[in-house]
Amino acid sequence: MDVALELFAENGVAATPVTAIEAGAGLSAGSGSFYRHFKDKTELLAAVVDREMIRVKKDPTAQVMAAPQDVPPAQALATQLRADLDFLKELLPLMAILMWERSKAPNLARKVQDTMVERGVELGIADLLFRAPAPLVKDDPTAAATVMMSAVVGYFLSVEYFGEPPAGVGPEKFTTMLAKLLTDPNPSSLN
Amino acid sequence: MDVALELFAENGVAATPVTAIEAGAGLSAGSGSFYRHFKDKTELLAAVVDREMIRVKKDPTAQVMAAPQDVPPAQALATQLRADLDFLKELLPLMAILMWERSKAPNLARKVQDTMVERGVELGIADLLFRAPAPLVKDDPTAAATVMMSAVVGYFLSVEYFGEPPAGVGPEKFTTMLAKLLTDPNPSSLN
DNA sequence: GTCTATATTGGGATAGAC
DNA sequence: GTCTATCCCAATATAGAC
Numbered sequence: 257m258d259v260a261l262e263l264f265a266e267n268g269v270a271a272t273p274v275t276a277i278e279a280g281a282g283l284s285a286g287s288g289s290f291y292r293h294f295k296d297k298t299e300l301l302a303a304v305v306d307r308e309m310i311r312v313k314k315d316p317t318a319q320v321m322a323a324p325q326d327v328p329p330a331q332a333l334a335t336q337l338r339a340d341l342d343f344l345k346e347l348l349p350l351m352a353i354l355m356w357e358r359s360k361a362p363n364l365a366r367k368v369q370d371t372m373v374e375r376g377v378e379l380g381i382a383d384l385l386f387r388a389p390a391p392l393v394k395d396d397p398t399a400a401a402t403v404m405m406s407a408v409v410g411y412f413l414s415v416e417y418f419g420e421p422p423a424g425v426g427p428e429k430f431t432t433m434l435a436k437l438l439t440d441p442n443p444s445s446l447n
Numbered sequence: 448m449d450v451a452l453e454l455f456a457e458n459g460v461a462a463t464p465v466t467a468i469e470a471g472a473g474l475s476a477g478s479g480s481f482y483r484h485f486k487d488k489t490e491l492l493a494a495v496v497d498r499e500m501i502r503v504k505k506d507p508t509a510q511v512m513a514a515p516q517d518v519p520p521a522q523a524l525a526t527q528l529r530a531d532l533d534f535l536k537e538l539l540p541l542m543a544i545l546m547w548e549r550s551k552a553p554n555l556a557r558k559v560q561d562t563m564v565e566r567g568v569e570l571g572i573a574d575l576l577f578r579a580p581a582p583l584v585k586d587d588p589t590a591a592a593t594v595m596m597s598a599v600v601g602y603f604l605s606v607e608y609f610g611e612p613p614a615g616v617g618p619e620k621f622t623t624m625l626a627k628l629l630t631d632p633n634p635s636s637l638n
Numbered sequence: 639g640t641c642t643a644t645a646t647t648g649g650g651a652t653a654g655a656c
Numbered sequence: 657g658t659c660t661a662t663c664c665c666a667a668t669a670t671a672g673a674c
Binding site: 283284286287288289292293 | 657658659660661
């Protein structure tokens with residue numbers, strides 16, 4: 257399953273021959289030994305995704321970190337956002353697989369949306385309100401959290417996909433800027 | 448090529464049989480008629496991507512809109528962000544294909560990064576500085592533009608991928624919030 | 639430029655010995 | 657549980673008539 261996770265994420269399920277999985281698992285490629293463990297590739301995929309969802313759900317880095325009292329809110333939030341970026345790295349193989357399989361297995365995408373995205377936004381809301389909430393955030397925490405999470409995900413995908421930060425803006429700069437924008441305590445454009 | 452673009456984006460190149468392209472183009476599936484037009488599927492892929500890149504580059508919605516003087520900066524920026532979201536919709540098939548082919552054709556990803564991402568951030572910077580620039584933005588326009596573009600891309604992908612806005616936050620709310628955060632003229636967390 | 643027909647291969651899956 | 661051997665099919669690609 258470890259091998260399959262890697263190969264699926266890298267090349268997609270369809271493009272990963274059973275023989276390659278056998279080879280990666282130390283079995284002789286081309287022997288049907290794979291089929292003593294799983295009925296077929298589809299069953300393996302389901303097993304891999306399930307295991308990954310469970311693993312991710314209990315990942316400690318997914319939790320909101322205890323907010324230290326002695327640092328300014330912007331800095332505390334930036335630290336949290338860095339942790340979020342690291343957490344997404346854990347999620348990456350699963351995300352890649354689901355992107356590949358989206359059209360074939362829409363139910364899988366649905367499951368992930370419910371458990372990951374909505375929960376992510378919820379956590380983000382809690383996160384934002386917990387720290388000194390700026391007026392804009394307080395005005396519509398859900399929208400603010402959505403912006404925050406979208407930015408993190410978008411940035412993460414850019415980095416992973418292209419192998420380098422967009423426009424040379426590293427994680428440090430990125431999270432700092434995003435945190436500042438969100439914790440700004442005095443907006444005048446509310447009108 | 449239109450059919451191929453659709454099918455490639457939906458299912459990936461490997462999972463799209465030549466026969467399906469033939470069928471979609473009005474040819475009889477299974478006849479080799481395809482091969483009178485392209486040497487093989489790889490050549491078709493290259494042609495499709497090239498045509499798409501050119502088409503996207505001259506797309507008028509990619510331009511920064513003339514900023515009206517009589518609306519507040521936050522509102523003007525929100526309008527621009529809505530246009531950006533629409534533009535991404537144009538880009539979606541190309542993005543999907545490149546995501547799928549990333550591992551197989553890293554050079555393609557590179558080409559896109561140069562022409563799309565960097566250009567997108569550049570436009571974003573111009574955009575931000577052009578409108579009433581908040582101190583935070585002025586302080587580091589590149590970082591602010593990266594945050595802005597990342598948020599737009601992340602939000603867009605969530606919507607496209609899951610078929611509905613995350614946490615029920617629609618495009619209107621999203622762009623408004625993001626624009627407000629960016630144009631806030633009075634941040635105190637710069638320190 | 640499209641068709642019918644076909645050669646060929648790669649990969650999914652099974653049978654049965656060990 | 658793994659192997660060798662094999663079946664089968666789906667998909668690539670070509671040949672040659674029309």
